Amino acid sequence: MLAPARALSAPNFGFQTVIDLARKTARSPYVAPSSELPAELASLGYDAYRGIRFKPEHGPWKQAGLGYHLEFFHRGGLSRERIDIFEVHDGKALPFRYDAAQFTFDPRSATAPAGDIGYAGFRIHAHNVPGMDEMAVFLGASYFRSLATNQTYGLSGRGLALATASARGEEFPIFRSYWIVRPKAGDTSVQVYALLDSPSVSGAYAFKITPGTATVYDIQCTLFPRVTLDMVGIAPLTAMYLYGPADQGGFDDFRGAVHDADGLQLRTGSDEAIWRVLTNPPKPEESAFQDTGPKGFGLMQREQSQAVFEDYEARYDLRPSGYVTPKGDWGKGAVHLIELPSNTEGFDNIVAFWRPSAPLAPHRGHSYHYTVMWGSPSVDPQIQTIGRVVQTRTGKDINGYGRVFMVDFALKGIDPDTLTAVAESSAGTLSAVRLQTLNDRGVIRVWFHLELGHLQPEQAKIADLRLALHKDATALTETWMFRWTY
Secondary structure (H helix, E strand, C coil): CCCHHHHCCCCCCCHHHHHHHHHHHHCCCCCCCCCCCCHHHHCCCHHHHCCEEECHHHCCCCCCCCCEEEEEECCECCECCCEEEEEEECCEEEECCCCHHHEEECCCCCCCCCCCCCECEEEEEECCCCCCCEEEEEECCCEEEECCCCCCCCCEEECEEECCCCCCCCECCEEEEEEEECCCCCCCCEEEEEEEECCCEEEEEEEEEECCCCEEEEEEEEEEECCCECCEEEEEEEECEEEECCECCCCCCCCCCEECCCEEEEECCCCCEEEEECCCCCCCEEEEEEEECCCEEEEECCCCCHHHHCCCCCCHHHCCEEEEEEECCCCEEEEEEEECCCCCCCCCCEEEEEEECCCECCCCCEEEEEEEEEECCCCCHHHHHCEEEEEEEEEECCCCCCEEEEEEEECCCCCHHHCEEEEEECCCEEEEEEEEEECCCCEEEEEEEEECCCCCCCCCCEEEEEEEEEECCEECECEEEEEEEC
């Protein structure tokens, strides 16, 4: 049986072509892409796989003077599936052909295979944008990564999340085919189409990628479920959080923090701004933020001080934030945050996505439109209009009264005597709440204690905390949230 993309022949290629293909694909049982490889390629480890590199001079756009370069990833190791990649030019889609001569092979890793084994994915370089080299990577399942100028890769986006961290087991849809529109000289964006497929769903995706000081992905998707999707995640983002000042976790490490993102930023349909601090919990945790018509959510890297990270190789201070802005009315649902325990920085243990309240029905199309903005933590301009959280710290109270929390809000020119700290906890008792102005930083610091000693053994060992600064019953800051597990 031919893979869906190989059976496609359409003039005037566009997004509707991919939508029609996804609809047709969903009517048939799922057929996985080929993962057959020579044994030495299939067994490659992470470092050995990195020993296979694309030769830049073989990039198909190298000599065209377009300002963008296209390169391909070889198959091997964890990247086993053969992915069909096409170029769209003058309305026609033609396949890119694999040739082993396009790659260098570290002889300690593997030798060049015979025949056409295809590609695993691709990356796009934007040499026409100062301070930027790579601007996009599509590799593995439905993962994609991006960054803005003068940044390094960190968190990732995904096409779709299905049953993430659930007892039934997660399903990982795959972008099995890509169509990359050949840009014209002077184009400020690159257009990519993709066909998503899995046992449960097929879908069409359109990515308009615009690099710059903030790189913007304008994403449209239409999903055609084969079955009812009751645990679906729309616009998922995934990142790594090992530890930080608010969650040291007992790591014996010279660095003060290790993470791609340190918080989930939300802008609700009612325009409430929320900052949920990330944690590395002792067991899997899932939080759901119920909403109607969400205005935005993202995994953000607010800590950008190299003095905190002290890592001149990983450069966590240069990792991008990722912020999702829905287009149109997404209705009722919830932003879900999943935090998984981890003891290594090589594991993405944080996932955030939107889940509609009603499951996605099978045998019909479900469309979503949104942007993902990659860049500094100020990618949501609305967050600059109110006091935002700039630091969270916690530790054991030296007098034995539970935990001490310290939250810093960037809030200049406000007399703290006119403010009220509105704080609450789902468990235990909050006490000793006090405010302090740090004039040299333009910061108002809130201290408080969380006492947990009176809880009975059968009670939940989780305290969900909330805090905001109000003046005359009006919130002047975003709402700080933290989940303390004990």
